Amino acid sequence: MKLYCFGESGNAYKCALALTLADLEWEPVFVDFFKGGARSPEFKKINEMGEVPVLVDGDTTLTQSGVILDYISSKTGKLGGRSAAERREVLRWLFWDNHKLSTQIGTTRFLMNFLPADKRPEGVIPFQQSRLTAAYTVLNDHLAGRNWIVGDAPTIADLSCCGYLYYPEPFGFDHTAWPHIDRWLNRVAALPGWQHPYDLMQRAFGSEVA
Numbered sequence: 001m002k003l004y005c006f007g008e009s010g011n012a013y014k015c016a017l018a019l020t021l022a023d024l025e026w027e028p029v030f031v032d033f034f035k036g037g038a039r040s041p042e043f044k045k046i047n048e049m050g051e052v053p054v055l056v057d058g059d060t061t062l063t064q065s066g067v068i069l070d071y072i073s074s075k076t077g078k079l080g081g082r083s084a085a086e087r088r089e090v091l092r093w094l095f096w097d098n099h100k101l102s103t104q105i106g107t108t109r110f111l112m113n114f115l116p117a118d119k120r121p122e123g124v125i126p127f128q129q130s131r132l133t134a135a136y137t138v139l140n141d142h143l144a145g146r147n148w149i150v151g152d153a154p155t156i157a158d159l160s161c162c163g164y165l166y167y168p169e170p171f172g173f174d175h176t177a178w179p180h181i182d183r184w185l186n187r188v189a190a191l192p193g194w195q196h197p198y199d200l201m202q203r204a205f206g207s208e209v210a
């Protein structure tokens, strides 16, 4: 399988991590995102949405990290929840993550780290961070007294929600303020085979950004 990705993409990381933890053979295909690689006519032939990640498995081409995660768990029978009710709960958290957590972090981190300072729109970063405080509260409260987001085993819901939370670039997330999230991140990172995003995928920028 081929995963079109780049190291800085938390959405791609979710899929790279799921492929790795599910013991699938895959290779990363680097997309030079910050130089417009996801908007080129060639790339749009594989994803009309102009977004990373894209997974290609033989004749199957998939986009949207949630769809790719669902494909990986369906194909392998791993990381998908143990019952129909758990699988629905997994989906519920994937949708929540895409709407309330990862997208907001992705935008905030982009503004704070990858966009030149003189191009940052005033007031947007604090607004984003206040929305993120609400999202961190939801996740932290949910994780109080439980090890995993759904059921009693790791699922793609965990891999989706953690996608941006291991990155070193600042976006306003203080680990000490969210102890249940912090313990859960350590639990995910202790899974056999876990790797950091910058060890799984080629970065667009060098380490000077971190």
Ligand SMILES: N[C@@H](CCC(=O)N[C@@H](CS)C(=O)NCC(=O)O)C(=O)O
Pocket (backbone or CB within 6 Å): 008, 009, 010, 011, 012, 038, 050, 051, 052, 053, 063, 064, 065, 066, 098, 106
């Ligand atoms: N909901 C999508 C979001 C994908 C996404 O926003 N990817 C970013 C890179 S991390 C991207 O390619 N953005 C292109 C753009 O917004 O123009 C997913 O989960 O795959």
